[in-house]
Amino acid sequence: MKRILASMIALGAGAAIGLGAVGASAQTPKSGGILNFVVPSNPPSYDAHQETTFGVIHPLAPVYSLLIKVNPDDPQSSDFICDLCVGGVPEPTENGTVYTFKIRTGVKFHDGTPLSSADVKASWDKIIFPPAGVPSSRKAFYTMVDSIEAPDAETVIFKLKYPSPAFKPALGDPFAWIYSKKDLDEHGYGWHKANINGSGPFIFVTHEAGSSIEGKKNPNYYVEGRPYLDGYKAIIAPKMSLRLQAIRADQAAIEFRGFPPKARDDLVKALGDKITVQESNWNCGNMVVFNTKMPPFDDARVRRALTLAVDRWGGSEYLSKIAIVKTPGGVVFPGHELAATKEELESLAGFWPDIKASRAEAKRLLKEAGHENLTFDLHNRAVDQPYKIVGTWLIDQWKQIGVKVTQKAVPTAQWYDKYRKTRDYQVGLDAGCQSVVNPTVDVSKVLCGSTNNYTQCENKEVQDLYDKMNKEGDKAKVRKMMRRFEKIVMDEEAYVGPALWWYKINPHRSYVKGWKIAPSHYLNQQLDNVWLDK
Amino acid sequence: MYKYIINRILLMIPTLLGAAVLVFFVLRLAPGDVCEMRMAGTGLFADPEAIAICQENLGLNDSKIVQFGRFIGGYFTFDLGISMWTSRPITEEIGLRFKLSMQLALMATILSIIIAIPLGTISAVKQNTWIDYVVRSFSIAGIAMPSFWLGILIILGLLIYTQAWFGTPWMPPITYVSPFEDPLGNLAQLIWPALATGYRYAAVSVRMTRSALLEVLREDYVRTARAKGLLEKVIINRHALKNALLPVVTVIGMEFAFLMGGLVVTEQVFNLNGLGKLFVEAVLNHDYNMTQQLVMLVALIFILTNFFVDLLYAWLDPRIRYA
Secondary structure, three states: OHHHHHHHHOOOOOOEEEOOOOOHHHOOOOOOOEEEEEEOOOOOOOOOOOOOOHHHHHHHHHHOOOOEEEOOOOOOOOOEEEOOEOOOOOOOEOOOOEEEEEEOOOOEOOOOOEOOHHHHHHHHHHHHOOOOOOOOOOHHHHOOEEEEEEEEOOEEEEEEOOOOOOHHHHHOOOOOOOOOHHHHHHHOOOHHHOOOOOOOOEEEEEEEOOOEEEEEEOOOOOOOOOOOOOEEEEEEOOOHHHHHHHHHOOOOOEEOOOOOHHHHHHHHHHHHHHEEEEEEEEEEEEEEEEOOOOOOOOOHHHHHHHHHOOOHHHHHHHHOOOOOEEEOOOOOOOOOOOOOOHHHHHOOOOOOOOHHHHHHHHHHHHHHHOOOOOEEEEEEEOOHHHHHHHHHHHHHHHHOOOOEEEEEEEOHHHHHHHHHHHOOOOEEEEEEEOOOOOHHHHHHHHOOOOOOOOOOOOOHHHHHHHHHHOOOOOHHHHHHHHHHHHHHHHHHOOOEEEEEEEEEEEEEEOOEEOOOOOOOOOOOOOOOOOEEOO | OHHHHHHHHHHHHHHHHHHHHHHHHHHOOOOOOHHHHHHHOOOOOOOHHHHHHHHHHOOOOOOHHHHHHHHHHHHHOOOOOEOOOOOOEHHHHHHHHHHHHHHHHHHHHHHHHHHHHHHHHHHHHOOOOHHHHHHHHHHHHHHHOOHHHHHHHHHHHHHHHHHHHHOOOOOOOOOOOOOOOOHHHHHHHHHHHHHHHHHHHHHHHHHHHHHHHHHHHOOHHHHHHHHOOOOHHHHHHHHHHHHHHHHHHHHHHHHHHHHHHHOHHHHHHOOOOOHHHHHHHHHHOOOHHHHHHHHHHHHHHHHHHHHHHHHHHHHHOOOOOOO
16 A cells, blocks of 8 residues: 555645546536535634634635635646636736736625625725734735726726736735625724625635534525535644544545645555545745854854755655655745756755765865854744654754754744744744745745844845846746845855755545645635535 | 631632732743734744734733733623634633533543442452452553543544444544534533543542542441441441542542643543633633633632532531531
8 A cells, every 4th residue: 555655646746646536527516515624723813814824714715705816727837717807817018017807797795795896996905005903914915016996896907016926926815805895894894803794605604613614505606506515614623633533534524734644644544545635745845044143153154054964855755754844945836937946956055966065065164164063952843743853854964964953842932932032043943834826925934134034134135136026027037036046045145944845735535526736725725616426 | 607608708819819910920921922823823924014913902012010900800890801812702712612611521520420439439348359459450540541542542442443343434523512402412422531531530539439438447436336236338338438538529529620621632632622622722822811711710610619529528527517
């Protein structure tokens, strides 16, 4: 079984491994049934515009519509399709600064209110230009937007200050739910924290706090024949072993976040062809962050030596057997057109094909910097998958060049507090996780000066490159700038040392059809195309 | 007696106030806050402005004294506030979980009493025989084995054996089943965690019953009863056991109070939406409001349980009179 599984995994990222589910896509979808799925997280509030957790997305995305969304039939691509708009996603006009969307007619919110462009504008205004005192967690993604207009009931126009490659992917943000303008006007901007009124494929039924959220089929959904399911039940189950056993006992059919390899193997071993496994590169990654204000990590030679010591190619092979990490990569999500190719990666510190030469250079740099007997603490998050596993691996890698490291794993709140407030750490293991693959925005995680970057680095060239990339319409030029950006932050200055990109594994009951794994656990969660082959 | 009861009730106020001061300030010693957890805890881009607005809206920027005043003031206005994580009223959040935790605590307590008192008595009466050794091994194993670990074994055992015997793996339901809507479903869900926790609970009580009864059986009045020629059964049931139950009642009372909020891991293992699971989530999320009210609730349960145990003493031992 292990050999079969290994060969299947070798099929590559994004592969759906159907043990007994061959030809699923060719089957005619059946209507009916309730999809039970497990969610590891408890939703804080119902307002996705202010929340950042998948604990809101998984149970409630099926209730809402978006303006555009990732293609549910090909969520691995950079392809977006219209959800509430009509036709294809429009190409910009006026030198890439104007996007005009035609809005579907006949769409109604679940309370019966007709949906128009005014609702789309009101929702996006709340996201991009929230009134004082109203939190909007992703407002910063839309700094290029100048104004939003709704000249008539079926048209929404986004006017940009400058053309930006980041705009279209940002519009496909899975948190950008469309609310009713009537609700916002009548009940205020806080109403959606505790109330739900969407226009999506499912209607919210009930939420038993801490236990489950249920939705039922929207009979007036605007896509004919959809959704296939009669309803769904999202069961909140924080403990991983229990989520796994729930799938095994068929109390839940799927968990949309992701399991480690061992969990996948256990389920396949127990249930055989009753389980289908889908796997994909994950738009999340761990990276080592060096506190550049803390000696000796203010010395680029020391930082570079530590990244040169890490054998990412070998680590990928070993760690992918036990943890949710796999793919070596640079600052851009692997496989994206802006990502470094293998050849380009191999020219960066820490990705050299010859690890012996890499470690010899690391030792030389440490000697030159006067830190041959370097010791430090690795500030890490007390979470096994993958933080503590990756942390343990890194310590072993650094040991190879004579550096002694102690792992200090602390609970999440303390972990963030050191990064964001006290900043009294030497070296840490950080993680970045994004929803839509949007490289020119996503790299803000390694951008000097960004609130999300904990290295405290200062580098004008890096900041200029970031600004230019976000205002450049020519992809080839963006790609070239991205390589330079990557070279500085990961090699020349080595502010961060990438660990490995995460790897998403979704084993699910084989009777669940229609759902395709995306590169993020935030994407493709409307469930309108999911059906049960029972 | 009435004076004693009123005194005890009045003493509850400074005890609860002490607990309130302690939980309020200790919670705030831990770094981080609920807004950081909500908006930055996922690894996604965290907007500092959104975090600042969240902190302002939740009153986290107010002085500690103002926040403490709000916390205590809530008891006088019968408003326990909202959860900082879910924005839902705390009374609603706790009420939902209270019924499950109460049912589980009652089931585990009943199970443990059914197991502990007969076994402890037999063990004492048959001291140093093979029966005593078996009972003692049973109770030591129960004390040594964490109930959450036993819970994991139970779930795995159920999955493996039902699959082997019936072809389909089965485990207890992972969402709450109301006893009023589906009594059998409710039993199928809660009997396993009740067994897992009840076993440990029973193990402690078995040992306490055994040692208390052994002590009583060596008392003069028992010797006198034997000298009078009373039947051993009568001596045990009428004279010894009732007096031996005093420490056992204390243990049962304390364990019951513990079960109401202390099943943090067992509830996670069985995915029971009880107070223990809520406690863990509240602490991890830095939901100060929720954690404070849960600590106060558990403190109140402990105080009330102690109080009722003390009253029970008087019934069990007529020599005890409170003035």
